[in-house]
Amino acid sequence: MSKSKSFLATLSAFLLTLIASPAYADYVFNLPEPVAPLTSQIYDLHMLTTKIATIIMVIVIGIVTYTILKFRKSNGSEADQNFHKGAFGTWSWILVPVIVLGIDLTIAGSATDALKQIEDYSQKNDVTVKVTGSQWKWTYEYMDDDVRIVSNMLSKEEAGDNYLRAVDNPLVLPVNKRIRFLHTASDVLHAWWVPQIVYKKDSIPGYINETWTKIEKEGTYRGQCAEICGTGHAFMPIVVEAVSEDKYNAWMAEKKSAMAAASAEAASDKTWTMDELMSRGEKVYNTNCIACHQVTGEGVPGVFPALKGGKIATGPVAGHMDIVMNGSSKNPVMAAWAGALNDLELAALITYERNAWGNNTGDVVQPSDIKSARK
Amino acid sequence: MSTAEQNYFIPEPSRWPAVAVVGLFFLVLGFALWMNGVSAGPVSTGIGLLVIIYLFFGWFGDVIDESLTNKYNQDVDRSFRQGMFWFITSEVSFFATFFGCLYYFRNISLPWLGGEGQLGVSNILWEGFTYTWPLVNLPDVTNYTQLIEPMGAGGIPAYNTIILLSSGVTVTWAHWGLKKDNRAQLVWGLIATIALGMIFFALQAYEYYHAYTELGLTLNSGIYGSTFYMLTGFHGFHVTLGTIMLMVICARSMKGHFTEENHFAFEGVAWYWHFVDVVWLGLYLFVYWL
Amino acid sequence: MSAVIHEDHHHDGPPAGFKRWLYSTNHKDIGTMYLIFALVMLFIGGGMAMIIRAELFMPGIQIVNPDLYNNLLTDHALIMIFGMVMPAAAGMANWMIPMMIGAPDMALPRMNNMSFWLLPAAAILLLSSLLVQFIPGTGVPINTGWTLYPPLSVQTGMGMDLLIFSVHLLGISSIMASINIVTTILNMRAPGMPFMKMPLFVWAWLFTGLLLIIVMPVLAGGVTMLLFDRHFGTSFFDAAGGGDPVLFQHLFWFFGHPEVYVLLLPSIGVLGLVIPTFSRKPLFGYKPLVFFMGFLFALGLVVWAHHQYTIGMSLGATTYFMIGTILISIPIGLMLFNFIFTMWRGSLTFETPMLFGIAIILMFAFAGVTGVMLAVVPADLQYHDSYFVVAHFHYALIPGAVFGLYAGVFYWLPKWTGHMYNEKQGKIFFWWTTLSFNLTFFPQHFSGLAGMPRRIVDYNIQYIEFNQISSIGGFLFGLSHLLFLYIIIKTVKGGEKAADKPWEGAQIGTPGLEWTLPSPPPFHSFTTPPQIK
Numbered sequence A: 001m002s003k004s005k006s007f008l009a010t011l012s013a014f015l016l017t018l019i020a021s022p023a024y025a026d027y028v029f030n031l032p033e034p035v036a037p038l039t040s041q042i043y044d045l046h047m048l049t050t051k052i053a054t055i056i057m058v059i060v061i062g063i064v065t066y067t068i069l070k071f072r073k074s075n076g077s078e079a080d081q082n083f084h085k086g087a088f089g090t091w092s093w094i095l096v097p098v099i100v101l102g103i104d105l106t107i108a109g110s111a112t113d114a115l116k117q118i119e120d121y122s123q124k125n126d127v128t129v130k131v132t133g134s135q136w137k138w139t140y141e142y143m144d145d146d147v148r149i150v151s152n153m154l155s156k157e158e159a160g161d162n163y164l165r166a167v168d169n170p171l172v173l174p175v176n177k178r179i180r181f182l183h184t185a186s187d188v189l190h191a192w193w194v195p196q197i198v199y200k201k202d203s204i205p206g207y208i209n210e211t212w213t214k215i216e217k218e219g220t221y222r223g224q225c226a227e228i229c230g231t232g233h234a235f236m237p238i239v240v241e242a243v244s245e246d247k248y249n250a251w252m253a254e255k256k257s258a259m260a261a262a263s264a265e266a267a268s269d270k271t272w273t274m275d276e277l278m279s280r281g282e283k284v285y286n287t288n289c290i291a292c293h294q295v296t297g298e299g300v301p302g303v304f305p306a307l308k309g310g311k312i313a314t315g316p317v318a319g320h321m322d323i324v325m326n327g328s329s330k331n332p333v334m335a336a337w338a339g340a341l342n343d344l345e346l347a348a349l350i351t352y353e354r355n356a357w358g359n360n361t362g363d364v365v366q367p368s369d370i371k372s373a374r375k
Numbered sequence B: 001m002s003t004a005e006q007n008y009f010i011p012e013p014s015r016w017p018a019v020a021v022v023g024l025f026f027l028v029l030g031f032a033l034w035m036n037g038v039s040a041g042p043v044s045t046g047i048g049l050l051v052i053i054y055l056f057f058g059w060f061g062d063v064i065d066e067s068l069t070n071k072y073n074q075d076v077d078r079s080f081r082q083g084m085f086w087f088i089t090s091e092v093s094f095f096a097t098f099f100g101c102l103y104y105f106r107n108i109s110l111p112w113l114g115g116e117g118q119l120g121v122s123n124i125l126w127e128g129f130t131y132t133w134p135l136v137n138l139p140d141v142t143n144y145t146q147l148i149e150p151m152g153a154g155g156i157p158a159y160n161t162i163i164l165l166s167s168g169v170t171v172t173w174a175h176w177g178l179k180k181d182n183r184a185q186l187v188w189g190l191i192a193t194i195a196l197g198m199i200f201f202a203l204q205a206y207e208y209y210h211a212y213t214e215l216g217l218t219l220n221s222g223i224y225g226s227t228f229y230m231l232t233g234f235h236g237f238h239v240t241l242g243t244i245m246l247m248v249i250c251a252r253s254m255k256g257h258f259t260e261e262n263h264f265a266f267e268g269v270a271w272y273w274h275f276v277d278v279v280w281l282g283l284y285l286f287v288y289w290l
Numbered sequence C: 001m002s003a004v005i006h007e008d009h010h011h012d013g014p015p016a017g018f019k020r021w022l023y024s025t026n027h028k029d030i031g032t033m034y035l036i037f038a039l040v041m042l043f044i045g046g047g048m049a050m051i052i053r054a055e056l057f058m059p060g061i062q063i064v065n066p067d068l069y070n071n072l073l074t075d076h077a078l079i080m081i082f083g084m085v086m087p088a089a090a091g092m093a094n095w096m097i098p099m100m101i102g103a104p105d106m107a108l109p110r111m112n113n114m115s116f117w118l119l120p121a122a123a124i125l126l127l128s129s130l131l132v133q134f135i136p137g138t139g140v141p142i143n144t145g146w147t148l149y150p151p152l153s154v155q156t157g158m159g160m161d162l163l164i165f166s167v168h169l170l171g172i173s174s175i176m177a178s179i180n181i182v183t184t185i186l187n188m189r190a191p192g193m194p195f196m197k198m199p200l201f202v203w204a205w206l207f208t209g210l211l212l213i214i215v216m217p218v219l220a221g222g223v224t225m226l227l228f229d230r231h232f233g234t235s236f237f238d239a240a241g242g243g244d245p246v247l248f249q250h251l252f253w254f255f256g257h258p259e260v261y262v263l264l265l266p267s268i269g270v271l272g273l274v275i276p277t278f279s280r281k282p283l284f285g286y287k288p289l290v291f292f293m294g295f296l297f298a299l300g301l302v303v304w305a306h307h308q309y310t311i312g313m314s315l316g317a318t319t320y321f322m323i324g325t326i327l328i329s330i331p332i333g334l335m336l337f338n339f340i341f342t343m344w345r346g347s348l349t350f351e352t353p354m355l356f357g358i359a360i361i362l363m364f365a366f367a368g369v370t371g372v373m374l375a376v377v378p379a380d381l382q383y384h385d386s387y388f389v390v391a392h393f394h395y396a397l398i399p400g401a402v403f404g405l406y407a408g409v410f411y412w413l414p415k416w417t418g419h420m421y422n423e424k425q426g427k428i429f430f431w432w433t434t435l436s437f438n439l440t441f442f443p444q445h446f447s448g449l450a451g452m453p454r455r456i457v458d459y460n461i462q463y464i465e466f467n468q469i470s471s472i473g474g475f476l477f478g479l480s481h482l483l484f485l486y487i488i489i490k491t492v493k494g495g496e497k498a499a500d501k502p503w504e505g506a507q508i509g510t511p512g513l514e515w516t517l518p519s520p521p522p523f524h525s526f527t528t529p530p531q532i533k
């Protein structure tokens, strides 16, 4: 779809669809195609309630239309002053509720069945992923493999038509395996939602919610954060890459060795050059900080302070290290990063911030400095 | 057929509602500014309070005048009574909210954090946390202060229960006095009630002091402290209001107001006082004892 | 039916100047002020909606930054609900209830005035909570949505405190207004006006008032706890201190769900008068209507958690809330069908209030069936927080509440002003709003199903068509309100003289006394109790 589509064409197509079809005729007018047993079950339930709703509306519109055509004064209709006293008037107050109750119970019945499936957490899971929402990115931890990935939104240039629905590191999952998601958040509420594979559950800081799914089709599935979480709520996309089991295992092995290498590197007591730190720092900055402080380091006036020429970023190094590692005491939005990043990453990051965007303080922070600051 | 009984009573236009709004506006605006460290805050709150005090004298004064000059008929009296009843209903709902929260923490959310029930997995976020009530050890104490010892049910709280219960008796005794037209009993009953209310208040203040300085029980000591002060604090605030209202009707009784048939103000205050009493029983049971 | 209206003993018409309004103890003057206030708020809240729709016309961020967008969204909702629908309904209650039941005025006239004047004070606080963000150093703007969920609402800056106190004032105002209305209805009925003869509008407000008395304090308690978490170190909504952010949601929705019936019931009450009038036939099934309204009142109080299906409740709790919510279709279904049966075998004419009445039946039934779709838990796990919900509640709020108010305005304007409005303009207004309303909100069902979350300032290009239709519809809908304003001003200023009973069918089957008074009614409606025969 593109913007260039003429608006008029859309409008008429839309109106035509309205007239010609029940709402669910077309893919675009409905929930996206489900690819997991649970979402298919929900889809069917949704179709059931949609149909019931449509039938009820047809009946209501039908009766009302008949009434206003038939009983208008201009047709010479005389009001029947005793209608409400007849048998119908006496008994309709039981009749209508009983019929409505019947429909209600039909709906509730099939809903309860689906609900039991959804809430069935007793079976064995093949993969467990802890999904943590933070302002404004997602962190995925594979609980059995000790692998952790951070997933950030891609910029407009990188994402093209998928802007706001594309990320740098998608969550990779195997198909045909039972996957368990543990949802939590580090700061405020978020909600992880990929309609095709799993419905949404809230991520609540301090608490853990559970969902599960089994993806039946390989592919890329997209979603968005569904619970308002502040400034960047619109900018927290989710992408799941469902792959075959083999591909998943290969990916996992690669990820593990890369992570091992990174932590070994951080632990070594090598002294790093400014250039090395700058290029690493830029990467760390772009995955963790641009959501707020922006690529330009200029922040968002009044909301996120500029680091470019910022008081702390060009002030004493200790103060800079303190706010990045321990967070801001004034504003909880600026979180503590000491737990999420390793020594090398922090050192590179701070070096980068102090020298990028014309900050040119010339300061270099080494991993060892961070280590001692951690005490 | 247009006697006072037959005619409806409609008060003359009055400036008091507008004054009340101005007072409330400055009061809350002041709070909001004050909490954010704006120096105009306390000033605005002060202005609001002064306006509200002025208002009390003015509005109550008008109502008392009207009542004394017999402008009110049975209808008006009934309206006042029903109005008071619905007001107390809304207060019940207000306190029920806080009791509901206490229930929610103790029986639903804290067990989850401790690893039981529906959201029991949450416990992996708080390694080593177990749920006890009163909650002495928090999931994470970094941003809070450590509670040393919870508040017991004996001692001051128990005395306070006795005090409030007896104040319910004295106010009823005063009411009997009013009905028998025994002025002395009325006035002494009210004075006793006010005294008991003030003793209650003093003991409560002492208890807070003790909690803050010795028990480490503060607003900042986690959910036990939070619920404790929320419930007892709002109750204490209502006791204070009730005592002030008692003082007003006591002064009026001394001046010889109220008759056996016409004493809505007295009854309204008495209802309110009984309500405050009952809330305390709930508090004693659920906050201090169980 | 006749009422004995006595010589006006006080014979003190309205006092002159600003005192008439500021110091008023007159139910009609206070009612008028409520209605004017609501109209002003409609334009402010609607203006915010216009900015929202303009921002969403195209993908990308064009007009407002994300925080300002969220703040406008929050205030749009709060202003429309607390500033527009509730005051308008309270204004109608003030005007009509004493006249319908034959009372001289409200039970507690001075308190009545205070309930009204608290609203402008609260509105000033609310608008300053929006504006403080332009002063540096006041922290993050209110970017939470009207539900004010913590911990996000704990992060926000000074605006939130102003908003919390504004909510307190609004709460005090509604509680006092409700106490007043309930007391008036229970205590001030003229002799010969038993409960089971009260016009439906009076019944509807009785239940509305009771609901407000019960649920407003809960909201007040909730936001007070929020205030304490923000400034005094408590941990109600912080797990680290043993609290739970979700508790706030329970408190909010314990208030919030009954609140939607607070918005709905007054307009059901209006329908209960409008439909019989223009069908020239008594209301069908008056007793069941009253009875099921009571049922709705009770059920409405115990189903709040259907707004929170995604928080992780136990299977038992979820199932309970689901079934409870679905059952609400019974009382509301009965109401709508009774209105349809009232029209059945009637002698229908289609003046503006009646057009709105019929539109409400159709469009609110639609909102109701999408509501039942939302109530089904597994499906709601997909719909929740998407535009499907936005579509549902605008169908519920605009036909369900706002159109009911429009019907009431057109129905009673002749009584209030003494002039007939221009029927042709009224009809144009009706068709214009109804069509553009559907154009605005119908497509949102589809963008929601397609996966567009609500409360986002920028969206993926795949949702562009729906949003453009929606925005254009929204602008047309907004513009129609200028015609509304014009009609009102013109009718107040002059026009054809209205009879005491301008509608031929008014009063069939309802013994309300409002039509026995002249149009416009005297300053004091009744000074001695009228007799109903």
Ligand code: HEA
Residues within 6 Å of the ligand: A056, A060, A100, A103, A104, C147, C260, C261, C263, C264, C306, C307, C325, C326, C328, C329, C332, C333, C334, C336, C364, C365, C366, C367, C368, C369, C370, C371, C372, C374, C375, C376, C380, C383, C384, C385, C389, C392, C393, C396, C397, C400, C401
């Ligand atoms: C006037 C306001 C109003 C009214 C009357 C209603 C009425 C109903 N609402 Fe709605 N609702 C809102 C305003 C309203 N709502 C708002 C503002 C929100 C969003 C708040 C927010 O998150 O910001 C919301 C959200 C909302 C949700 C949460 C969605 C989510 O966030 O995931 C749900 C879920 O159950 C719901 C359900 C219902 C139901 C079942 C009714 C029922 O009362 C409807 C009953 C009526 C009928 C069913 C139609 C008539 C009946 C018949 C014709 C008989 C036959 C019908 C059947 C057998 C089905 N509503």
Ligand code: HEA
Residues within 6 Å of the ligand: C042, C043, C044, C045, C046, C047, C049, C050, C052, C053, C073, C074, C076, C077, C078, C080, C081, C085, C144, C145, C146, C147, C390, C394, C397, C398, C401, C402, C440, C453, C454, C455, C456, C457, C474, C475, C476, C477, C478, C479, C481, C482
């Ligand atoms: C009674 C309540 C009520 C009413 C009447 C309305 C009326 C409208 N609402 Fe609103 N709305 C809510 C209650 C209401 N809303 C609530 C509770 C929310 C949820 C908030 C949240 O998520 O926290 C919401 C959210 C909401 C959203 C969702 C935004 C999001 O999630 O990101 C949108 C988007 O389209 C919207 C649009 C509109 C529009 C176009 C109108 C129109 O009907 C308004 C029309 C009226 C006017 C416009 C009058 C003014 C006329 C003029 C000013 C003349 C000038 C005209 C022009 C310049 C064209 N509303």
Ligand code: CUA
Residues within 6 Å of the ligand: A133, A134, A136, A189, A190, A191, A225, A226, A227, A228, A229, A230, A232, A233, A234, A236
């Ligand atoms: Cu994260 Cu919205």
Ligand SMILES: [Cu+2]
Residues within 6 Å of the ligand: C256, C257, C260, C304, C306, C307
């Ligand atoms: Cu609801």
